[in-house]
Amino acid sequence: xxLSEFDFELPESLIAQHPPTHRGESRxxxxxxxxxxxxxxxxxxxxxxxxKDVLVINDxxxxxxxxxxxxxxxxxxxxxxxxxxxxxxxxxxxxxxxSPKPGAEIxxxxxxxxxxxxxxxxxxxxxxxxxxxxxxDLLEQHGSLPLPPYITHDADAQDDERYQTVFAxxxxxxxxxxxxxxxxxxxxxxxxxxxxxxxxxxxxVGAGTFLPVKTDNVDEHVMHAERYNISAQVISKxxxxxxxxxxxxxxxxxxxxxxxxxxxxxxCNLNTLEGLARAQTYAQTGHGGDTQIFIKPGYSFKVxxxxxxxxxxxxxxxxxxxxxxxxKTRIMQAYSHAIAQQYRFFSYGxxxxxxxxxxx
Numbered sequence: 001x002x003l004s005e006f007d008f009e010l011p012e013s014l015i016a017q018h019p020p021t022h023r024g025e026s027r028x029x030x031x032x033x034x035x036x037x038x039x040x041x042x043x044x045x046x047x048x049x050x051x052k053d054v055l056v057i058n059d060x061x062x063x064x065x066x067x068x069x070x071x072x073x074x075x076x077x078x079x080x081x082x083x084x085x086x087x088x089x090x091x092x093x094x095x096x097x098x099s100p101k102p103g104a105e106i107x108x109x110x111x112x113x114x115x116x117x118x119x120x121x122x123x124x125x126x127x128x129x130x131x132x133x134x135x136x137d138l139l140e141q142h143g144s145l146p147l148p149p150y151i152t153h154d155a156d157a158q159d160d161e162r163y164q165t166v167f168a169x170x171x172x173x174x175x176x177x178x179x180x181x182x183x184x185x186x187x188x189x190x191x192x193x194x195x196x197x198x199x200x201x202x203x204x205v206g207a208g209t210f211l212p213v214k215t216d217n218v219d220e221h222v223m224h225a226e227r228y229n230i231s232a233q234v235i236s237k238x239x240x241x242x243x244x245x246x247x248x249x250x251x252x253x254x255x256x257x258x259x260x261x262x263x264x265x266x267x268c269n270l271n272t273l274e275g276l277a278r279a280q281t282y283a284q285t286g287h288g289g290d291t292q293i294f295i296k297p298g299y300s301f302k303v304x305x306x307x308x309x310x311x312x313x314x315x316x317x318x319x320x321x322x323x324x325x326x327x328k329t330r331i332m333q334a335y336s337h338a339i340a341q342q343y344r345f346f347s348y349g350x351x352x353x354x355x356x357x358x359x360x
Contacts, residue, residue, distance in 0.1 A: 001217075001218040001219065001296065001297065002216055002217065002218065003213055003215070003216050003217075003218055003315050004216070004315075005218075005328070006218075006314065006315050006316070006319050006320055006323065006328075007314045007315050008314050008332065008335055008336075008339075009314075010314065010339065010345060011339070014339065014342065014343065014344060014345045014349075015150050015344075015345050015346055015349075016344040016345060016346060016347070016348035016349040016350075017151055017152060017153065017348065018158070018348055019158070019162040019163075019181065019348045020348075023162065023166070023181070023182070023183075023184050024042055024043065024182055024183065024184040024187060025041075025042070026041075026042045026182050026344070026349070026350045026351055027039065027040070027041060027042065027343055027344075027350040027351070028040040028041060028042045028044060028045065028350065028351050028352070028353060029334060029337070029338055029341075029343060029350065029351070029352045029353070030044075030048065030352075030353045031326060031330065031331075031334045031352055031353060031354050031355070032355050033326075033355040033356065033357045033358065034357075037333075037334060037337050039341060042182045042350075042351055043187065045187070045191075045308070045353070046187070046190060046191060046194065048306075048353055049191060049194070049196045049249065050195075050196070050246070050247075051194060051195025051196065052195075052241065052244055052245060052246030052247070053196055053197075053241070053246050053247045053248075053249055053306075054196070054197045054198075054199050054237060054238065054241045054246060054247075054248055054249065055191060055196055055197070055198045055199070055249050055251060056199045056200075056201060056234075056238075056248060056249065056250050056251060056255045056259060056304075057165070057167055057177075057180055057183070057198060057199070057200050057201075057251045057252075057255060058165075058177040058180060058200070058201060058202065058203050058251065058252055058254045058255045058258070059165075059167050059168060059169040059170050059200040059201070059202055060168065060170050060171075060172055060173040060177060060202050060203060060204050060205060060254070061164060061168035061169060061170055061171045061172065061173060062145060062146075062163060062164055062168070062173045062174065062175065062176050062205075063081060063084075063139055063143070063146075063171055063172065063173065063174060064139045064140060064142075064143030064144055064145055064146075065080060065081040065082075065139065065143060065145075065146045065174040065207075066078065066079070066080055066081075066143055066144045066145070066146045066155075067079040067080075067081070067108050067109055067138070067139070067142060067143050067144075068108075068109060069106050069107055069108040069109065069114075070106065070107050070110075071096065071100055071104065071106055072104065072105055072106070075096060075097055075098065076096070076097075077094055077095065077096040077100070077106060078094070078095040078096075079092045079093075079094055079095075079106075079108060079126075080092055080093045080094075080095070080146060080174065080207050081139065081143075081174060081207075082123060082174060082206055082207040082208075083172075083204070083206065083227070084135060084136070084172065085125075086135075087128075087134045087135055087136070088127050088128045088134075088135065089117075089125065089126065089127045089128075090125075090126055090135055091123050091124065091125050091126075092123070092124050092126060092207075093122055093123060093124070093207050094124050099119075100116050100124075101116065101119075102116050102117060102118050102119060103115065103116065104116045105129070106126075108138065108142070109138065109141075109142035109143075111132075111133060111138070111142060112128055112129075112130050112132070112133050112138050113128070113129040113130050114126045114127060114128050114129060115127050115129055122211075136171070145159050145160060145163050146174050146175065146207070147159060147163065147347075148175065148210060148346065148347050149210060150313075150346055150347075151346075151347065151348070162181065162348075163176050163181070163347075164176065165177065165180035165181055165183065166183060166184060166185050166188070167180065167183070167188070167200065169200075170202045170204075172202075172204035172227065173204045173205040173206075174204075174205060174206060174207045174209075175205040175206075175207075175209050175210070175347075176205070176347065177203070177205060177251070177252040177254040177255065178252065178310050178346075178347045178348075179251050179252030179253070179308050179309050179310055179351060180251050180252055181347075181348070182308075182351050183251070197237060197241070199234045199237055199238070200234070201228065201229065201230045201231070201234055201255060201258050201259070202227075202228060202229045202258075203226055203227070203228040203254045203255070203257060203258040203291075204226060204227045204228070205226060205254055206224050206225065206226045207224075208223075208224025208225075208226075209224070211224065212315065212316075213315055213316065213317060218296060218320065219296075221294065221317065222292070222294075223292040223293065223294045223317065224292065225290040225291065225292050226254075226257070226290065226291055226292075227288070227289070227290055228257075228258040228261060228262075228288055228289070228290075228291055229286070229287075229288030230258060230259070230262050230286055230287050230288060231286045232282065232283055232284055232285055232286040233286075234286075235262075235279065235282045235283045235286060235287070236283035238259075238270065238279075238303065239270065239276060239279055239280070239283055242270045242271075242276060243276065247305035247306055248270070248303055248304050248305050248306075249304075249305065249306040249307070249308065250304045250306070250307050250308070251308050252307075252308065252309060252310075253307070253309055253312075253318050253321050253322070256295075256304050256307055256321070256325075257291065257293055257295065257321075258291070259303040259304055260293060260295060260299075260301065260302060260303055260304060261291035261293045262282070262287050262303070263275075263302030263303045264293060264302065265287070265289075265291070266278070266279070266282055266287060268282065268302065268303075269300075269302040270302060270303050271301075271302065275302065294317065295320070295321040295324050295325075296317075296320040296321070296323070296324050297320065297323050297324045297328055298324065299324045301324075301325065301356060304325075304356070305355070305356055306353065306354065306355050306356065307322070307325055307326075307352075307353075307354040307356075308351060308352070308353055308354075309322060309351065309352050309354065310345075310346065310347065310349055310350070310351055310352070311335065311338060311343065311345040311346065311349055311350065311352065312346070313346065319331070322352075322354060325354055325356055326354045326355070326356065326357070327357060334352065338350075338352075
């Protein structure tokens with residue numbers, strides 16, 4: 001597959017720069033496995049879910065991961081934290097006119113010194129040298145939310161609230177699981193009252209999510225690693241859902257990647273009796289770790305039946321993922337429709353409901 005196969009023209013005016021005035025007031029493009037596309041409001045998600053279904057959300061919380069700093073020479077740098085390793089150590093990407101070398105010291109936000117321990121590809125490992133402030137405190141007091149590059153304003157108070165989901169609990173992401181931004185606490189309560197089980201897992205979205213695919217041959221692209229965890233209780237409920245003929249509905253590509261990483265790593269295809277039987281072990285222990293799963297056309301889905309997702313960038317791995325899920329021709333048809341109907345794109349944009357072929 002060639003990267004050019006996943007390209008499309010998007011008017012810049014359709015890139016949402018701010019969230020809707022009120023959370024949940026987005027549009028929803030319903031893309032069933034077969035039949036006509038349907039233009040809805042996001043609240044109509046209630047009519048698409050049944051009491052047999054489970055809705056899987058990602059409870060990661062976005063860190064204020066962007067820090068301004070300076071080198072010993074006085075040169076300005078920007079540090080984009082990737083992962084917290086301990087209260088003192090972390091990995092990050094660094095933007096500077098001249099990259100610091102291992103052993104170099106930098107100052108972060110004018111209040112903390114750090115040493116560069118090592119560099120691997122684009123990622124640095126750093127350690128705080130001062131004992132006066134912990135890394136979590138440094139981020140919370142002096143960091144800013146790392147809005148995606150296509151959002152042109154600096155993060156403000158509105159972003160601090162609206163670039164987090166209402167169910168964000170586990171700090172560790174450097175980008176929001178944006179399909180979850182559409183849900184209000186009220187909508188989640190209504191879904192639970194109609195019998196839909198809401199299950200949570202954690203996948204911490206990494207800084208690599210902003211990196212473009214640089215290889216023309218899609219198969220040569222290497223995904224960034226992201227940490228995830230799925231509890232034994234959630235796995236148990238996934239199995240019960242499948243056994244009762246319900247659907248696993250993933251909120252966002254991050255939830256889908258975690259679920260499919262688990263299914264792939266454990267060889268638990270929940271669409272088969274053998275896979276359901278094998279999964280019983282993990283209903284006692286849970287599962288997690290790092291995943292670099294790359295879902296592209298040709299991938300065989302093992303867990304997820306329906307996906308709620310935003311619209312994704314041209315030539316991105318996420319566009320490849322939804323093309324694998326719903327079919328590339330179907331996705332391109334849906335994106336053309338969305339552009340013609342003036343849907344809002346990307347993180348603060350509108351949403352889609354995708355049903356995998358052979359599923360309602």
